Amino acid sequence: MRIYKVGGAVRDRLLGIPVTDIDRVVVGATTEQMLAKGFRPVGADFPVFLHPKTGEEYALARTERKSGRGYGGFTFHASPEVTLEEDLIRRDLTINAIAEDDQQNLTDPYHGQRDLEARILRHVSPAFAEDPLRVLRVARFAARYAGLGFTVAPETLELMRQLSESGELQALTAERSWKEISRALMEDQPQVFIEVLRACGALKELMPEVDALFGVPQPEAHHPEIDTGEHTLSVLEQAAKHKQPLTVRWACLLHDLGKGLTPEDEWPRHIAHEFKGLKLIKAVNERFKAPRDCQELAVLVGEYHTHGHRALELKPSTLLELLQSFDVYRRPQRFEEFISACEMDARGRKGLEERSYPQADYLRGAAKAARGVAVQPLLEKGFKGPELGEAIKRERLKALKTYKETASA
Ligand code: CTP
Numbered sequence: 001m002r003i004y005k006v007g008g009a010v011r012d013r014l015l016g017i018p019v020t021d022i023d024r025v026v027v028g029a030t031t032e033q034m035l036a037k038g039f040r041p042v043g044a045d046f047p048v049f050l051h052p053k054t055g056e057e058y059a060l061a062r063t064e065r066k067s068g069r070g071y072g073g074f075t076f077h078a079s080p081e082v083t084l085e086e087d088l089i090r091r092d093l094t095i096n097a098i099a100e101d102d103q104q105n106l107t108d109p110y111h112g113q114r115d116l117e118a119r120i121l122r123h124v125s126p127a128f129a130e131d132p133l134r135v136l137r138v139a140r141f142a143a144r145y146a147g148l149g150f151t152v153a154p155e156t157l158e159l160m161r162q163l164s165e166s167g168e169l170q171a172l173t174a175e176r177s178w179k180e181i182s183r184a185l186m187e188d189q190p191q192v193f194i195e196v197l198r199a200c201g202a203l204k205e206l207m208p209e210v211d212a213l214f215g216v217p218q219p220e221a222h223h224p225e226i227d228t229g230e231h232t233l234s235v236l237e238q239a240a241k242h243k244q245p246l247t248v249r250w251a252c253l254l255h256d257l258g259k260g261l262t263p264e265d266e267w268p269r270h271i272a273h274e275f276k277g278l279k280l281i282k283a284v285n286e287r288f289k290a291p292r293d294c295q296e297l298a299v300l301v302g303e304y305h306t307h308g309h310r311a312l313e314l315k316p317s318t319l320l321e322l323l324q325s326f327d328v329y330r331r332p333q334r335f336e337e338f339i340s341a342c343e344m345d346a347r348g349r350k351g352l353e354e355r356s357y358p359q360a361d362y363l364r365g366a367a368k369a370a371r372g373v374a375v376q377p378l379l380e381k382g383f384k385g386p387e388l389g390e391a392i393k394r395e396r397l398k399a400l401k402t403y404k405e406t407a408s409a
Contacts (some may be wrong), residue, residue: 001027001033002028002084002101004100004101005022005023005095006024006087006091006096007091008096011096011098011112013100015059015116016301022057023056023059024057024058025084025087026060027083028322029060029080031078039052042057045400047062047076048060060078060079061076063077063082064077064090064127064130083270085107087110088109089124092131092134092137093115094111095112097112098112115212120150120151121141121150121153123138123159124157129162129163132163132168133316134160135160135169135200136198138160139180139192139193139196140180140193142193143188143190144184146248147198152199157199160200164201164204165201169202169205174288177231184289185246186246186249187240188238188240190236191234207284209254209260209281210232210253210284211229213227213229213256213257213260214227214229215229216262216267217267217268218231218266218268221271223349225349231349233255235252235253236249236253238344239340242344244340244341244344250298251294251300251301252301252348254277254280254281254285254298254302255298255302255305255341257280258270258273258275260280261273261280275303281302284298285299297337300338304322307350308342308363310359311359312362316403319366319370320370320393320396320397323335328367329370339360339363339364343359365407373395373398375392378395399409
């Protein structure tokens with residue numbers, strides 16, 4: 001039995017990037033031999049095992065044949081006769097198909113090192129098409145390595161286009177897609193993920209609501225970049241630059257979906273796009289079964305981002321409604337994330353990236369003022385039930401009036 005490191009561990013070592021997890025391929029072994037050595041099988045159907053001590057992954061060399069649509073439609077063929085080259089040829093990218101033995105000798109039949117040097121993401125063989133998730137993976141790698149100068153090979157983009165057009169992406173499970181999307185959004189250049197998906201037609205398949213934003217104009221006075229799709233990419237870029245968490249990045253991607261619904265004769269204005277976009281945001285949320293905190297923030301940012309921008313002009317009563325909608329008293333962190341998303345939205349405009357955003361501190365101050373209202377004195381005055389709720393609201397409104405007066409003085 002021969003054991004090689006493969007995939008990300010070899011790729012990232014050659015790139016000089018820290019390696020996080022190590023995958024290994026085992027050639028010339030049977031399941032029985034692996035079990036006899038104490039390896040623990042992962043799942044029932046996969047020829048993948050965990051090392052008894054390190055817990056690292058060891059997969060038997062295998063070939064794959066496609067037997068149906070989607071990921072469930074795979075049959076695996078693993079046997080001691082499968083060679084290293086046969087295993088490597090069915091992997092996604094040449095840079096992921098380099099094997100390394102324990103003396104650091106490389107086996108690189110598909111020229112992954114050449115592509116690493118040339119900074120090219122290139123598929124290994126037509127077997128790429130066996131797993132449509134690879135369309136998302138390539139876009140994610142493009143986002144991750146954009147800073148190093150990597151681009152997608154034209155022939156790989158073409159294959160991704162064919163896969164997208166075939167409708168195969170529809171067969172991906174929400175869980176597998178979300179894992180790629182969420183990882184891609186957390187990369188340094190998440191906008192590249194969206195750009196690559198768009199370039200191969202996958203964005204139209206996966207998130208037609210986002211794809212529809214390209215070509216939709218906004219008023220130049222507020223949005224010098226004009227195009228709503230371009231604006232969305234810039235907002236995402238700013239969110240990464242400012243190290244925002246996944247919740248904020250997800251909200252940034254979806255905040256303007258309503259603009260894709262504006263009838264052309266109303267362009268470049270987008271009246272009530274915040275409200276119109278809500279059903280689209282919810283649909284995308286559900287399609288990928290995004291985690292609850294991502295879903296919630298995206299919907300709230302969609303509905304209220306314009307309030308954020310107009311914070312300094314809002315009446316105290318509107319400010320109060322905003323704070324109530326966010327339940328800022330119990331969920332202060334969520335309101336903070338809303339503020340961040342609004343700020344990224346403002347910065348995601350051409351030439352305005354560095355402009356200050358006083359709305360952020362103003363909103364923080366408003367939240368602090370409203371949260372500062374003490375409940376105890378109202379209880380002592382004998383308020384109970386719904387009356388207590390009303391009394392608290394009145395006090396908060398008073399606090400916000402004072403806050404607004406002081407802030408504008
Ligand atoms: N692989 C593949 N097709 C997939 C998933 C994985 O060909 N759909 C292969 C690739 O050779 C990949 C290896 O399995 O390099 C390990 O996969 P994974 O751990 O998911 O990714 P890494 O390449 O290690 O990258 P990351 O740093 O993102 O974990």
